[in-house]
Amino acid sequence: MPEIIKTYVRWVDRVSDYVGIVAMYLIFLMIGILLMDAITRNVVDIPVHWAIEAAQFTLAAYYFMGGAMTLKNNDHVRMDLFYDNLSERGKARMDLITMVCLLFYLSVLLFGSVSSLSYAIETGERRFSMWNPSMIPIKSLMVACIVLMLLQTFSLIIKHVATLRGERIA
Template sequence: MGKWFAFLLVLIGTYETVARHFFDAPTIWSYDALCMSGGVVYLLGASYTHLKDSHTRVDILYSHLSPRRKAAFDVVCSLIFFFPLMGVMFDKAVYWAVRAWRIKEVMFNSFWYPPAAPYRTLFAIGLFLLLLQGLAKLIRDVYFLAKGENLD
């Protein structure tokens, strides 16, 4: 699903660039659409990035650890940092999504005033998928610590 938003991001960006620079006809909706599309790509891509272990990490100690110690380190860090932070973010995202639907919230960054609820809902879905991926990684790491072999 995220790839379609990336495609939309490219289309909107191209349209706005051509309209603005070649025809001197900027749009009022493109900035909001670009921000929303980029946010959806970022949030839906976060769980895939976590799956592939491609997130940014300060690698001073981690690269020198054995696979078993890496798994233990990942378990401890996910329990102390990842799940509390993502849990709070997901709770707030769901609250704001429900609120946006209830009050028919609009974004007021421009004079276009797009509805906020669909974007806020996709934000919450992206965080939920990231939490699920974090849980899957935690289970794999705990299994590796217990059995000494990969679950996959």
């Protein structure tokens, strides 16, 4: 494989790892928000109206940001009925077939999320609640993370093609 392709794979893998590590720490933020909400509501008797929505946004950020790292580390859900019995090259072929489906899915998801972000920006979309937060930040994050998942999918395709050619890309 040409060096530029190897550099692309290393770069995307590294960015996916960094974003995934930040996502892992979001769980602690969400726990802190929910703990604060429980204490202020039940002990101090002063409900914090924004806490549940902030926890929901944090959870959404968590699963969007963790997507690319999950793909990279092959930690996603898969039906291993036949897959485990395949050779390394057979697994690469099967993964390439599923990557085409994943590319289609992520492309449709990206199209919808860009449309949703565009609508949020044009209308100044806000969530209908007492806190009334803007939807632009979470939708922007969603678009960025879907783009990163697409980049990671292309990285995986390159790795699987390299496997079929008998090469190794770290």
